[in-house]
Amino acid sequence: MKKEIYITDYNCVTPLGFDVPSNWNALLEGKSGVALHKIIENQEPFYASMIDSEKLDKEFKRFFNGTQNDSTKFTRLEKMFLLSLKPLVEKHQISDNTAFILSTTKGNISLLKNQSTLPEGVFLSSLAQKIADFFGFKTKPIVVSNACVSGVMAIAVAKNMIQAGKYKDAFVIAGDEISEFVISGFNSFQAIGTEICKPYDKNRDGINIGEATAAIYITGHCEEQSDEAIPQNEKFSFKVLGDSAINDANHISGPSRTGDGLFASIKNAITEAQVSAEQINFISAHGTATIYNDEMEAIAFNRMELQNIPLNSMKGYYGHCLGASGLLESIISMESALNNTLIPSKNFEETGTSQSLNIIKENQPAEIKYILKTASGFGGCNAAIVLEKC
Numbered sequence: 590m591k592k593e594i595y596i597t598d599y600n601c602v603t604p605l606g607f608d609v610p611s612n613w614n615a616l617l618e619g620k621s622g623v624a625l626h627k628i629i630e631n632q633e634p635f636y637a638s639m640i641d642s643e644k645l646d647k648e649f650k651r652f653f654n655g656t657q658n659d660s661t662k663f664t665r666l667e668k669m670f671l672l673s674l675k676p677l678v679e680k681h682q683i684s685d686n687t688a689f690i691l692s693t694t695k696g697n698i699s700l701l702k703n704q705s706t707l708p709e710g711v712f713l714s715s716l717a718q719k720i721a722d723f724f725g726f727k728t729k730p731i732v733v734s735n736a737c738v739s740g741v742m743a744i745a746v747a748k749n750m751i752q753a754g755k756y757k758d759a760f761v762i763a764g765d766e767i768s769e770f771v772i773s774g775f776n777s778f779q780a781i782g783t784e785i786c787k788p789y790d791k792n793r794d795g796i797n798i799g800e801a802t803a804a805i806y807i808t809g810h811c812e813e814q815s816d817e818a819i820p821q822n823e824k825f826s827f828k829v830l831g832d833s834a835i836n837d838a839n840h841i842s843g844p845s846r847t848g849d850g851l852f853a854s855i856k857n858a859i860t861e862a863q864v865s866a867e868q869i870n871f872i873s874a875h876g877t878a879t880i881y882n883d884e885m886e887a888i889a890f891n892r893m894e895l896q897n898i899p900l901n902s903m904k905g906y907y908g909h910c911l912g913a914s915g916l917l918e919s920i921i922s923m924e925s926a927l928n929n930t931l932i933p934s935k936n937f938e939e940t941g942t943s944q945s946l947n948i949i950k951e952n953q954p955a956e957i958k959y960i961l962k963t964a965s966g967f968g969g970c971n972a973a974i975v976l977e978k979c
Contacts, residue, residue: 594748595826595979598680598806599920602673603907604638604799607648613924616932617952621906623785623797629769636785638799638908639767640669648672664697664710666766669802670720674762677806678724681758688756689726691717692733692743692763693912699768720762728756736966737875738834739763740915744807744974745832751809758809763916764802771911772798780842780879786909788876788902788934789883789948791941796877799908803917827923828977830959831862837969843881848889850971851963855893859961862975866894869975870957871931873922875964876902877909882965887942895961901949905935915964915972926957926978 600608604622605615622638642665649668652675663671670691696716700708709715717730731750733743740763747759765771775781775798782795807829835857837850844850859866872895874886890896903918910917925932933949940946960976 592752592809594751594807594809594829596805596807596829596923596976597826598677599804599923600673600676601801601803601917601920602640602669603801603917604640605906607672608676609920609924612921613928616906616921617930619935621935622799623905623908628767629772635781636797637767638797640800645669664700666697666764667716667719669766670762670764671723673764673802673804674720674724674760677760677804681806683724683726684757685727686757687726688728688731688747688750688759689717689721690731690733690743690747690759690761691720692739692761692916694734694736694739694765695768695771695911698770699766702769734912736968736970737909737911737914738964738966738970738972739912740803740917741919741962741964741972741974742834743916744805744829744919745834745972747807748829748832751807759807760804761807761916762802762804763913765911765913766800767798782878785936786878786904787936787938788878788904789887789940789942789946790878790937791939793878793880793883793941795879796904797908799910801907801910801913801917803913803920805916805920825927826979827926828979829974830864830977831858831860831975832973833857833861834970834972837971839969842967844885844965844969844971846881846885848885848892850969851886851889851965851973852892854971854973855889855895855961855963858973858975864959864975869895869898869959869961870955871922871925871960872898872900873918873960873962874900874902876904876934878904884942886963886965887944887946890946891944896945897947899931899947899949899955901932901934915962919962919974919976922960922962923976926960929954929956931955
């Protein structure tokens with residue numbers, strides 16, 4: 590019998606707020622972080638979801654006062670990571686058997702700008718070690734970098750390593766920031782939309798880039814959270830029932846047109862979770878608002894007979910946060926379950942996929958016990974996890 594794995598704490602830093610409650614309240618009000626930003630000097634402003642750097646620095650200095658934590662020692666992305674993880678480390682002890690897992694696609698890629706040599710901090714292993722050293726982790730950091738499924742896969746890696754007895758518990762963080770490198774890459778694929786993104790909508794025309802960091806604490810036993818300092822409404826746990834990651838190897842940037850990889854990932858995760866498609870109460874989908882991604886997802890969900898399950902994409906609120914998206918959206922899904930509320934898929938108006946989906950159009954009450962979270966990315970990678978509210 591496999592050891593049961595639980596997520597018992599989480600946090601996030603996004604354009605909508607620097608903790609989960611502020612993010613949740615903003616989502617309930619329908620607020621979005623997506624706005625016009627001029628990021629590249631010789632390009633027109635375009636829609637993106639970007640954290641205010643001044644607010645970030647102010648919050649960082651408030652949270653990390655003292656000369657030893659001089660903010661000049663850290664990049665912008667590192668500050669985001671530290672802010673997201675610090676509240677969790679303060680509540681959960683780091684031991685010799687605690688894993689530290691970092692999910693990102695590009696990390697400190699901005700350090701390469703105007704550089705003739707490779708700065709040490711640009712390597713993902715160096716970034717992970719810097720964060721680990723700051724908090725005093727005793728095990729070697731693990732980096733998960735597999736395009737836009739990285740955040741979901743990081744949860745799966747933590748779950749499987751704890752079940753295998755490699756670790757007792759784990760802190761998982763995920764994050765990416767908007768950079769000229771990332772923007773240029775998506776522009777080369779003509780994937781960036783000219784308007785605010787509209788996942789699954791008939792008039793969708795591409796993604797909005799976003800940035801965020803997110804963190805979870807995951808353990809091999811459901812902790813008795815008796816600490817009186819923890820508010821009653823923050824005492825929770827979600828069991829990670831199943832996971833799977835499949836690469837359909839269709840194209841460097843395009844998913845399988847028939848959703849083969851996503852279909853297989855969902856099927857495997859649900860099979861391991863030992864739940865039926867009918868038992869899933871809510872799907873947090875990838876929903877990038879590109880023509881092929883949304884169509885592929887609709888086909889895969891219908892193949893799994895999940896077309897009637899309430900579904901949303903969070904990209905209209907946060908943009909596409911790359912390596913952070915899967916973890917951030919998992920956190921918001923768990924908040925939905927805790928608050929018994931489904932959040933609408935922002936900007937959706939008219940179905941633009943060949944097969945129907947039950948896309949959430951307004952805030953609505955719901956009993957949510959089983960959550961399916963999916964993600965897909967460049968190179969044909971796909972991932973899925975199933976969570977159960979305890």
